[in-house]
Amino acid sequence: MTATIDNPATTQRTATEAVHAGRSRQQPHHALITPLVQTATYTFEDTAALTDFMHGKTWGDGAPREEYGRYGNPTTRAVEERLAALEEADDALLFGSGMAAVTTTLLSMLSAGSHVILTDDCYRRTRQFVWQFLRRLGIESTTVPMGDYEALEAAIQPNTRLIVSESPTNPYLRVLDLPRLAQIAQAHRVKTLIDTTFATPLNVRPLAYGIDLVVHSATKYLSGHNDVLAGVVAGSADLIAALRGSRGVLGGVLDPHAAWLLERGVKTLALRVRQQNESTLRLAQFLEDHPRVERVWYPGLESHPDHEIAAAQMVGGGGVVSFEIAGTVEDTSRFVDALLIPVIAPSLGGVESLVEQPALMSYFDKSPEERLELGIKDNLVRYAVGIEDADDLIADLQRALAQG
Numbered sequence: 001m002t003a004t005i006d007n008p009a010t011t012q013r014t015a016t017e018a019v020h021a022g023r024s025r026q027q028p029h030h031a032l033i034t035p036l037v038q039t040a041t042y043t044f045e046d047t048a049a050l051t052d053f054m055h056g057k058t059w060g061d062g063a064p065r066e067e068y069g070r071y072g073n074p075t076t077r078a079v080e081e082r083l084a085a086l087e088e089a090d091d092a093l094l095f096g097s098g099m100a101a102v103t104t105t106l107l108s109m110l111s112a113g114s115h116v117i118l119t120d121d122c123y124r125r126t127r128q129f130v131w132q133f134l135r136r137l138g139i140e141s142t143t144v145p146m147g148d149y150e151a152l153e154a155a156i157q158p159n160t161r162l163i164v165s166e167s168p169t170n171p172y173l174r175v176l177d178l179p180r181l182a183q184i185a186q187a188h189r190v191k192t193l194i195d196t197t198f199a200t201p202l203n204v205r206p207l208a209y210g211i212d213l214v215v216h217s218a219t220k221y222l223s224g225h226n227d228v229l230a231g232v233v234a235g236s237a238d239l240i241a242a243l244r245g246s247r248g249v250l251g252g253v254l255d256p257h258a259a260w261l262l263e264r265g266v267k268t269l270a271l272r273v274r275q276q277n278e279s280t281l282r283l284a285q286f287l288e289d290h291p292r293v294e295r296v297w298y299p300g301l302e303s304h305p306d307h308e309i310a311a312a313q314m315v316g317g318g319g320v321v322s323f324e325i326a327g328t329v330e331d332t333s334r335f336v337d338a339l340l341i342p343v344i345a346p347s348l349g350g351v352e353s354l355v356e357q358p359a360l361m362s363y364f365d366k367s368p369e370e371r372l373e374l375g376i377k378d379n380l381v382r383y384a385v386g387i388e389d390a391d392d393l394i395a396d397l398q399r400a401l402a403q404g
């Protein structure tokens with residue numbers, strides 16, 4: 001009934017890059033760890049040095065240097081290089097949050113009179129930004145159903161500049177056919193931006209399939225410890241250079257200390273994601289066999305509508321599973337309250353398991369009818385699996401399902 005996603009794309013190199021990429025073998029003060037350069041600005045020895053720098057001449061000993069914190073920081077830069085290596089990208093750019101990464105990228109790539117295509121089941125704030133903010137700036141959008149590639153191609157207009165999607169999506173873990181999307185976009189000379197926060201570069205690397213830009217909320221798996229807000233965009237040198245300029249103007253930079261914490265998290269990304277892939281598949285299988293669970297959404301299960309695409313493109317199904325509990329919204333809340341290990345909280349991707357009922361969290365302000373229209377069932381539970389023992393998590397689920 002169930003199957004493990006088994007993709008030959010190994011994660012071996014990625015695990016090594018997660019530990020080493022972007023660091024020099026010899027660093028200032030012989031520090032093993034990337035030094036935390038907690039400074040807002042940088043000094044110039046004299047006017048000649050300033051003039052040389054401004055005219056793009058090599059500085060002193062030839063080492064690259066920074067001018068002001070909004071334009072760059074060596075700690076942040078080292079983490080950007082590591083994340084670029086993980087995505088097999090030329091370059092990457094960090095931001096103060098995932099939304100700062102998304103909004104800066106969209107503002108930078110779109111202008112009045114242009115058109116953007118979104119897939120539904122896309123991060124709520126991304127949709128809000130496109131539907132409300134970009135609309136006010138004269139940028140039109142079309143939202144197409146996730147997985148409907150004919151509708152997607154039909155939505156492309158002469159002024160379409162960008163297709164924005166996610167994979168896997170929240171909360172139904174829909175998986176995009178990335179080569180198919182890239183082919184459609186390239187045929188029409190439209191750029192593509194994919195949010196793979198839920199997958200991480202351990203499970204899928206969209207640039208390898210011809211996607212132009214990858215974005216992550218690094219708040220989630222990349223940092224992995226629920227203690228940092230950050231965002232990252234990765235892609236070709238040209239696109240990232242343009243975005244770097246926009247970031248300097250729009251100002252959504254990441255604080256160096258947050259970058260330093262993010263780097264510490266990234267070092268254990270491979271260990272965490274492997275464990276989360278494995279545990280989540282086990283939880284999904286357990287839930288699918290339980291009589292009180294009506295439906296389970298996990299791309300690693302054969303019952304998921306995108307299982308075949310996931311099996312072809314992803315190393316593992318990721319650390320989030322969504323499922324529907326038989327009964328009312330209250331029955332579902334009672335089950336959630338009976339769980340002892342996962343904590344009720346938004347977000348995902350950290351070492352602690354988190355649980356939420358989307359109807360009462362992200363969609364609390366909608367009526368049951370509006371929620372159904374948006375595809376959010378009242379009895380849906382989203383479970384973001386941490387790195388606890390899978391046996392403990394399953395025993396906890398079993399006990400909570402047996403109650404009430």
Ligand SMILES: *Cc1c(COP(=O)(O)O)cnc(C)c1O
Nearest residue numbers: 097098099123195197217219230
């Ligand atoms: C959390 C999240 C975001 C927003 O990221 P922040 O770091 O919270 O700003 C964007 N996309 C997805 C898929 C997310 O899960």
